[in-house]
Each structure stands twice: as structure tokens, then as C-alpha cells.
């Protein structure tokens with residue numbers, strides 16, 4: 473079954489009397505367990521598409537379903553609930569709370585999700601260990617490297633055991649070694665936990681990790697190809 477179904481998505485941004493195409497008739501099905509890379513030049517619509525799939529933005533027309541549920545049929549509360557529990561977001565800027573430790577940054581999200589305190593503590597430690605940050609739980613974001621901060625962001629994204637992770641240029645601020653490590657972590661999570669990944673990038677080294685490459689240009693899908701090893 474397709475985890476993500478996008479049908480005929482259109483999104484126009486209006487700035488004064490100018491109309492800017494964000495998405496132009498985008499249709500895309502992504503099956504559970506896929507690892508998809510969205511590529512394309514700056515302004516081609518990658519972020520707009522990820523935002524539409526994650527319910528962070530509403531297209532002008534077309535439909536998006538995640539896990540068999542149409543986003544436009546959901547109430548605000550249902551949408552917020554889905555974003556909190558079923559989708560993990562990883563952004564280019566790690567978006568960590570600077571005054572909270574790595575542990576607290578992850579635990580904070582679990583608290584919002586209503587996970588009981590005892591379970592939170594056990595799961596936070598497990599998930600931080602899983603992303604390779606055992607022993608760094610008490611550090612503040614400023615005391616971690618960019619790659620390590622992004623790993624905290626990944627830990628936060630997977631703490632709720634989402635079925636889908638949407639990552640928008642997650643390696644943009646990382647050196648190439650940290651970028652490869654992050655992609656290897658994504659591949660392992662995709663393989664071992666069956667989390668579906670949709671990752672946008674400009675970086676050809678990142679694209680090499682995808683099993684399917686979707687190219688966008690001017691808000692349209694211009695190619696959609698499986699990647700062979």
C-alpha cells in the first residue's frame with residue numbers, strides 16, 4: 473500500500489501581483505518502506521512538496537493522503553496529531569532548543585506526545601544510543617558538532633516511532649563525512665525499522681543513497697527513476 477499519495481498537487485504563491493509556481497500538477501505515490509530522494513535546482517518545489525506531504529502547508533488543489541488518510545479531510549487537531557505521531561521531520565537547520573540538553577530536546581517531544589515519564593527516560597536513552605550519541609545525552613546543542621546536532625534532531629524525529637520521515641536538505645550544513653554518516657543512519661533506520669524516507673537534496677553524494685530518485689523542475693516531476701547500486 474502507498475504510504476504517501478499525491479494527486480495533481482498545485483501550489484501557487486502570490487507576492488503582490490506576481491504568481492510564483494510552487495507545485496504544478498504533481499502526482500506521486502510512495503510505498504511503505506521506500507527510500508526516496510527529491511532532487512532539483514533551487515526553487516524547483518522540493519520544500520513545497522515536503523511541506524504538502526507533511527501537512528505543514530495546504531496546496532491550492534489536488535490531494536495528499538498519508539497512511540491512507542486524506543489530509544484535507546482532517547481537522548486541525550487530527551492533522552497536528554498525525555504530524556506529532558506518524559511523521560518525523562528533519563530540517564536543514566536542526567531546530568533544537570538551545571537551552572535544552574540533547575536528552576531534553578528529545579524528551580520534550582515525547583512529553584507533548586503524552587509518553588509517561590519512566591518510559592520517556594528509557595526510550596530517550598535508547599534512541600540517542602541508536603543515533604550514535606550515547607554518552608552525550610547531557611550536552612547542550614552548542615556543545616555538539618553540526619553532525620551530532622543533526623543526530624539529536626533525527627533522534628527527536630524517530631522518538632515517536634513514525635512510519636514516515638520527511639527530511640529537507642538534512643545534510644546542507646554538514647561536512648561530507650558527517651553527511652555520509654547521517655545518510656548511513658537513514659539507510660539503517662529505513663532497513664531495520666521499515667521507516668519510509670523522503671529526503672530532499674541538491675547533493676549528488678546524498679542522492680547515491682536513495683533507492684528512487686524523483687527530479688523536480690519548475691514545480692513539476694520531470695523524472696522518477698529507481699536507483700541501482
Ligand SMILES: Nc1ncnc2c1ncn2[C@@H]1O[C@H](COP(=O)(O)OP(=O)(O)OP(=O)(O)O)[C@@H](O)[C@H]1O
Pocket residue numbers: 485486487492493494512513514515516517518519520521674
Ligand atoms: N512562502 C512563499 N512565498 C512566495 N514564494 C514561495 C514561498 N515558498 C516557496 N516559494 C517559491 O516557490 C518555488 C518553490 O520553492 P521551494 O522552496 O519549494 O523550492 P526548493 O526546490 O525547495 O528550493 P531550494 O533547493 O532552494 O530549497 C520557488 O520559486 C520559491 O521562490
